[in-house]
Structure formats: structure tokens, C-alpha cells
Amino acid sequence: xxxxxxxxxxxxxxxxxxxxxxxxxxxxxxxxxxxxxxxxxxxxxxxxxxxxxxxxxxxxxxxxxxxxxxxxxxxxxxxxxxxxxxxxxxxxxxxxxxxxxxxxxxxxxxxxxxxxxxxxxxxxxxxxxxxxxxxxxxxxxxxxxxxxxxxxxxxxxxxxxxxxxxxxxxxxxxxxxxxxxxxxxxxxxxxxxxxxxxxxxxxxxxxxxxxxxxxxxxxxxxxxxxxxxxxxxxxxxxxxxxxxxxxxxxxxxxxxxxxxxxxxxxxxxxxxxxxxxxxxxxxxxxxxxxxxxxxxxxxxxxxxxxxxxxxxxxxxxxxxxxxxxxxxxxxxxxxxxxxxxxxxxxxxxxxxxxxxxxxxxxxxxxxxxxxxxxxxxxxxxxxxxxxxxxxxxxxxxxxxxxxxxxxxxxxxxxxxxxxxxxxxxxxxxxxxxxxxxxxxxxxxxxxxxxxxxxxxxxxxxxxxxxxxxxxxxxxxxxxxxxxxxxxxxxxxxxxxxxxxxxxxxxxxxxxxxxxxxxxxxxxxxxxxxxxxxxxxxxxxxxxxxxxxxxxxxxxxxxxxxxxxxxxxxxxxxxxxxxxxxxxxxxxxxxxxxxxxxxxxxxxxxxxxxxxxxxxxxxxxxxxxxxxxxxxxxxxxxxxxxxxxxxxxxxxxxxxxxxxxxxxxxxxxxxxxxxxxxxxxxxxxxxxxxxxxxxxxxxxxxxxxxxxxxxxxxxxxxxxxxxxxxxxxxxxxxxxxxxxxxxxxxxxxxxxxxxxxxxxxxxxxxxxxxxxxxxxxxxxxxxxxxxxxxxxxxxxxxxxxxxxx
Numbered sequence: 001x002x003x004x005x006x007x008x009x010x011x012x013x014x015x016x017x018x019x020x021x022x023x024x025x026x027x028x029x030x031x032x033x034x035x036x037x038x039x040x041x042x043x044x045x046x047x048x049x050x051x052x053x054x055x056x057x058x059x060x061x062x063x064x065x066x067x068x069x070x071x072x073x074x075x076x077x078x079x080x081x082x083x084x085x086x087x088x089x090x091x092x093x094x095x096x097x098x099x100x101x102x103x104x105x106x107x108x109x110x111x112x113x114x115x116x117x118x119x120x121x122x123x124x125x126x127x128x129x130x131x132x133x134x135x136x137x138x139x140x141x142x143x144x145x146x147x148x149x150x151x152x153x154x155x156x157x158x159x160x161x162x163x164x165x166x167x168x169x170x171x172x173x174x175x176x177x178x179x180x181x182x183x184x185x186x187x188x189x190x191x192x193x194x195x196x197x198x199x200x201x202x203x204x205x206x207x208x209x210x211x212x213x214x215x216x217x218x219x220x221x222x223x224x225x226x227x228x229x230x231x232x233x234x235x236x237x238x239x240x241x242x243x244x245x246x247x248x249x250x251x252x253x254x255x256x257x258x259x260x261x262x263x264x265x266x267x268x269x270x271x272x273x274x275x276x277x278x279x280x281x282x283x284x285x286x287x288x289x290x291x292x293x294x295x296x297x298x299x300x301x302x303x304x305x306x307x308x309x310x311x312x313x314x315x316x317x318x319x320x321x322x323x324x325x326x327x328x329x330x331x332x333x334x335x336x337x338x339x340x341x342x343x344x345x346x347x348x349x350x351x352x353x354x355x356x357x358x359x360x361x362x363x364x365x366x367x368x369x370x371x372x373x374x375x376x377x378x379x380x381x382x383x384x385x386x387x388x389x390x391x392x393x394x395x396x397x398x399x400x401x402x403x404x405x406x407x408x409x410x411x412x413x414x415x416x417x418x419x420x421x422x423x424x425x426x427x428x429x430x431x432x433x434x435x436x437x438x439x440x441x442x443x444x445x446x447x448x449x450x451x452x453x454x455x456x457x458x459x460x461x462x463x464x465x466x467x468x469x470x471x472x473x474x475x476x477x478x479x480x481x482x483x484x485x486x487x488x489x490x491x492x493x494x495x496x497x498x499x500x501x502x503x504x505x506x507x508x509x510x511x512x513x514x515x516x517x518x519x520x521x522x523x524x525x526x527x528x529x530x531x532x533x534x535x536x537x538x539x540x541x542x543x544x545x546x547x548x549x550x551x552x553x554x555x556x557x558x559x560x561x562x563x564x565x566x567x568x569x570x571x572x573x574x575x576x577x578x579x580x581x582x583x584x585x586x587x588x589x590x591x592x593x594x595x596x597x598x599x600x601x602x603x604x605x606x607x608x609x610x611x612x613x614x615x616x617x618x619x620x621x622x623x624x625x626x627x628x629x630x631x632x633x634x635x636x637x638x639x640x641x642x643x644x645x646x647x648x649x650x651x652x653x654x655x656x657x658x659x660x661x662x663x664x665x666x667x668x669x670x671x672x673x674x675x676x677x678x679x680x681x682x683x684x685x686x687x688x689x690x691x692x693x694x695x696x697x698x699x700x701x702x703x704x705x706x707x708x709x710x711x712x713x714x715x716x717x718x719x720x721x722x723x724x725x726x727x728x729x730x731x732x733x734x735x736x737x738x739x740x741x742x743x744x745x746x747x748x749x750x751x752x753x754x755x756x757x758x759x760x761x762x763x764x765x766x767x768x769x770x771x772x773x774x775x776x777x778x779x780x781x782x783x784x785x786x787x788x789x790x791x792x793x794x795x796x797x798x799x800x801x802x803x804x
Contacts, residue, residue: 015039017479017717035717038149047108053101074315075304076155077139087117089131090139095152097123106146113142127156167221171277174218177210178270185267194259201259208256211249211266218273219245221280241276243426245269251449268769275462275773305329305336308381321388328381329374337391339368339382346380347563348372359539425455432756443758450760454751454769463740463776470784471733480698480722484712490696491730495677497625497723498670498690501636501646503683504700506612507718510543513595513609518547521598525605526551529598531559532569532580540596541569543610544580568596576601583607612646619650621720626651635669635690637661666690681715681723698723736783740776747772 016035030036042050080088097103103121106128110119115136120129130139143153184203194200222245225238248269307316308326318336321327326342329335335348341362349359350372359375362368367385370393374380432447472482482488499505512518521529530553533545562570568581578600579586583593587604590597595609622632633656636643640659647657658669667689670680680687680694691697691710700715715722751768754760760768 041149042105047105050101050105053099053104073140073143073153081134086134087131088134089129091127091129091156092143093154093156094121094126094128095154096150097121097126099123102151105149106151109145110142113137113145116142128153167277167281170217170221171274171281174214174270174274174277177214178267178274181207181210181214181270182267204256204259207266208253211252211269214270214273215245215249218277222276239426245273248272248449251445272769278462280465305333318388321384323384323386325384326381327384328379330379331374331376333374335368335372335374335382336370336393337384337388338370338386339384341366341368342381342383347375348380349375425451428455428752428756435756436758439758447755447758447760450764451752451755454755454760454772455748462773463744463780464737466777467733467736467740467780467784470781471729474729474784475722475726478722478725479716479719480713480726481716482713487696487712488730488733490712491679491727492734493677494630494679494696494727496631496633496673496679498633498635498673498678498680498694500666500680500682500687501634501638501643502612504681505618505634505646505650505720506614509613510539510610511613512543512547513611515547517606517608518544518551521551521606523552525598525600526553527556528571528573528578529553529580529606531556532561532571532578532598535559535561536563536569540610541580544596544608614646614650615718615720617719617721621724622650622652624724632656633673634658635661635666637663637666663687663689667693670694679723732784736780739783740780743776743779744772 014035015029016039030039042048076090076092080090083089094106100123103123106121107119110116110130115133115138117131117133117137118129119131122128130142132139147153184207187203192200192203219242222238222242226242229239252266252269304315305318305321306328307314307321308328321337327335327339341364344364345361346368347359347361348368350369368380368382370391429448429451432451433444436444436447468488471488475482518526526548530545530548533541533548534555536542536545559571564570564581564585567585568579571578578598580598581596583590583595583597583604586597587593587599587602589602590599590604593604593607595607597604598606598608625632632652634643634647634650634652635658636646638659640657643657643659644654646652647654658665661669666682666687670678670690670693674693674695676695678694679696679698680690681698681700682690683699687699688710696712697710698713698715699711713726751760751772
């Protein structure tokens, strides 16, 4: 008896988005904490119809952020409320809309809010228009309820680009007209001749006028592009397309004028124009959708602050701040300028600038750096020392201008292909015209027209854009969203992958090493520890407070907790002095203690070891990249010792672990390492300068300003496997594109030879050209299908391919 084949153990799928669950993650039902949290919210609020509407089309969800400030909303709502009439309206941008299920969810949450009049969501553009009855609707409350599911709102800045609506309209009109013209052409093919009188004349005239509309409507984008190229001295790929359209139309116009509409090539012309529009539309569709997924970010314009003006508090844009302004910084809000603290004491976090979650105390008169967040539980009062335009934050917010005269390598390649293709088509068509001119003008024009038709760049115009769209669609399902049009052309050259640490390889939060330390506490001690931890915004305190809360700890409203910066928290009770913090401070007489210690009257009761929460698949993905001969670097603003420890834990060479890096240091390190082969992944504004120096750059932090706007791609979910998949798929894409171009070249060699031999008529060219286009499309679909990639053994080893 033959042995049964081994059963392939498929990876678990996320219950929210359907993505594979990383090995070793907990719980196994979800790929990340964001998906778990969103799923729980949907279930708790009875909104599970979301999954039926989504039909498995969602990407991994970002982790919901309930504490996001809405200072930017106040002036917008005030302006809306100042209008006349019983109904107020406001248009906002939305980040994170995937499908119809997202629209339904927002409408359902809006319906549950009292005072709402209407909500209109535009998923294509990423915008929402709210209307509510004056004074009866909580706009901020509604936004917070929606943002709890991972969406984000922002001021309305997105606008519909003319090309976005222009191409679909042109394509729809041309496709409809083409079908009608082809119906008229069928009558000619089956025997309708000039002898049939009025019917023949009517069909000929209809074909002429409808085809004229196609040339004007569908040909305009190619005429415009070709003319701009000629004015700039560039032979653009659209030039032979434009010439082909004009020559075929002119020849057909002459035939129709001579009363031989049956010999015109209107059906060929219309099909050609429609197919070219399809290719042009595919080129921009996915990229626009990915860009609109995010909030538009214009850097400084997206920052607001509360300025004290006499006895009033006014919310203003950060760009309006001047030296001497007194600002009120609420908990969790950003200090946009270098400032002086006016309060006795306050706590600030500089993680947005340094990338690390450390909190430091500032005394009255002390300096608060631009980019710091108020980490205390109360508002802080500061006085601006500089105008905002002189703030060091401006340099990090500023978008990088394009370097004049700098043309990327991939752009040079496609420009060279375009020039050579254009010149070849023009020369071959001219050669055919001259070669057959002695045989008569009609024959020479037939050969020239046939050459322009059969040599259409369908590979570049249709199949290649389709290949890019298929690849980007697969990456979207994995949680990687491409923003730069040229990213997939650059990724095959990547040989060095550079990671920031906190928030990139780690999740920007701490976790307990041993949860039994919390479970073993007596109920009273657990309650006291919770009273201590819950009154601090320090990352260690937040981690312990969450663990104690899950264990059932109770909160006492009357507890008076004192925070000693750099040491810990203290609570005086009738039963003694309780401390939670550094071992040497909480239990001075004890030895051998590590981590964070809970003590009463100096006697240790428990110690809690914490560690940074590393992404579940970080070690596996880094190992896979190294096995594929990629250099992996760790570049961080954290202490060098901690960076080296992280490198050892993730099997990164110690010499590739750079700690204590300022934003300028990171940029210099990337510039030193980069040889047009680096991919940098970072999450903080301190990575902004490094983004400018890297060959490719991406971020997992789509909820922070600036970086998504500068990145070539962004990630969703808590895994890093999408980076490996992007490198593999980009190489696969390059192979397919080369094969498509090779097939197209071979096709053109054969058809050009047939045309020059005088055997290819425009009618035959009209049949051959669509068949060749269809064949290339089917080949592209088959080559990039997920099933074929799996059968071909597309594994991480595919990363080892040597670049051309």
C-alpha cells in the first residue's frame, strides 16, 4: 500500500482581514493587534454585517488610537456653526476606506448618533461630508467613535484631479462608440456595397462621424502628450500612437470621401484608441487609490496649537505662532516650537523627534524642545522662544523638492525604450511607404498604415501597466500600499534593508516578560499597584496598568500618587509607603532585583520584567533577508547598548547596529551605506531626513504626520513579511515585463516583415493587432497569477536573483 502523502498545514487566517497569521503570534485568530481590536469592537457593537459587505477585501487594520487629538477640528466646527440656517455642514478627509463595508460602517455609526442629518462618504476620493442639526450633534464624538475602528479624519484637503475623472469618461465614450462602429463594419464585411444605395451611405456616414468623435475625445491625451514631448525635444512614446491615429483616420477619411466606406479602417481605429486608453487608465488607477487611502499631509499646515490671548484661548495653525506666544499644551499634544515651561513642573516625551518613548521631566523655566509631546495628565503652559518658521521642526516637516536635472535609472530605461521604439516605428513606416510608392500611392499608404497599426506598443501601453496593477493589488492584500509610481522598478535593485528600531522592528510599546508576576499578587497589592501605574503616562506604567486591569485590579479615586521622575511612583497609605519603580529606589535594602519593583516600606513584594514588544515575525523576516544575501542594518536614536541587544536578539551583525543616532546622523549613515540599493523603514519624524537619502523608503506608521507623504510605500498590520513579498514580486514583475517586451519585439519583427513584403493589408492588421494585444494580456494574467507564483515555488530564495 502506498503511503499517504503528507498533509500540507496551511497557515491560519486572520478573522478580520483574511491575511496569514504570523507563526508564533498570539492569539492565532488575528494577524495583528489592530485586526483583533477592530474585530472585537465590531462584535461588541453589533456591527458584524461589515464582514458580509467586505467579502474578504480588507487589508490588515491599523491599531485603533482612541487618544488622538482633535484640535484641528475646533475651528472647522466653529466655522460651520457660524453659518445661517438650521443645518450645519462640514467636509473632511478620511483615511483607511477599503470598500463598501467601510462606507456602511461609517453610516451606521452616524445613524446611531443623535442630531445627525446626513453623511455622504466618497470612497474613491477618501472624503466625507457631514450635515447635522445645529447644537444637537457631537461632531468630535462621532469622529472618535469612527476612529476607534482604525480610520482617521483630517481637514478637507483632497481634491479630484482632472485626469482622474477625465480618462474614465473618455474611455467609456470611446468604448460605447467603438461597439457601434463595429456593428456597422460587420455589414461591410458580410457584403454591403455601394450598390446598396442609401443604406450603404448612411452606415458610411455614421462610421465617419462616430470615428471623428473617437479621434477627438480618445486621441486628445495622446496628441497633447506627443506635442509636449516635441516641444521639449523628447520623442515620447505617444508620438507613434498619435501619428498612427492621424494617419489611419486620414486614410479612412479619403476612402469615405470617395464613397468607399467599406474600405475604411474606422473599426480598427476605434479599437486601437480604446485599447490605448485602457492602458493609460490602468497606469494611474491603483496609485491614485493608494494615495487617497491616506490623509493628505501638507506638513506644517496640519499642525495646530492653543494660544492664550488675554482671557481667551484660540486654536491657531502652527504657522501663525510667534516668539513670546503663550501656548496651552493639552495631554498628548505637540509642542510646535522651542519653548520655555511656565508651570512648576511637567513631563514631555520626545518620541516623535528621537523615535524613543522615554519621558523626561522639565522644571519651571526649562526648555521644551520643538516636537515634544505633553506626557503628563494635565495641560502644560509654555512660552514660545522662536517663531514657527525658525523652529527646527520645520526642516523635518518640509517636503523634499525634486532635484533639478536628476533622472532616476528606471526612468532613463523607459525613456530609452520609448525613444528607440518611436524612431523604429517611424523609420520602418517611412521605409514601407518609400518601398511601395512605385507600385502606387494607394498601395504605399496601405503598407504604411498597416505598419503603424501592427507595430503599436501594446506591450508597453496595455500589458505592462496591467502587470504593475496586478502586482500592486497583491501587495495591497498583504498590507503594503505603493505610493511612488517607480517603486516596483527600484525594488529589484535593493540589496541593503535598513530598519529603525522603535515603532518599526518593535511595536512602540512594552510587554511583560512573565504575566504570572501579576497573577501571583494578592488582591490588595494588585489594587495598589494599579493605583500607582494608572496615574502615570510612562510606557512602563501604561504596560503594567493594562496588565493589572486585565487581572481584575480595582481603581481608587482618592489615592494621592506622587511621581518621582527617573525613579518611580509613590503612594502613602495607612498601611505604609508603597512604591513602584527602580529597584534601588523602591527597595533600597534589597539586592539582586531587576526590572520594575513593587515594594511596601522598602520590602519588595513583586518585580516585573518588561521588554519591548517586537513584531512577531521580525526575527524570521530578517533571517530570510540575510539568507537571500541582503545586508540588514539597524539604525536607531535609542541608546547604543539597547540597539546592540536588539541586534543580537534578531541576529543582525553587531557592526550593522548603529545606536544614539540623531536625525542628521541617520541621514549621514544612510548616505554612507547607500549605493542606489537601500530600502529604509522608519516610523518617526526623526527618520524624515534619512528618507531623503535612501533609494527606497517606507513606513509602518500611517497615523503620524509627514512620513506617509514622503514614503514610497506604507505598511498596515504588525508583520514585516510584506517587505519580503514586495522584493520577490518586484523581481517576478521584472521577469514578466521583460518577457512581454521580448514577445512583443518578436511579434513586431514578424509582422513588420510581412508588411514590408506587401502581404499585410490594413484590414488584416486590424485583426492581428487586437489578437496580439489580447494574447499579451492573457500571458500577463497567467504569469502573475497567485496560483502560478505558488506553483513556480516563489519563495524567499527568489530574492537571491542577481540584478541585471
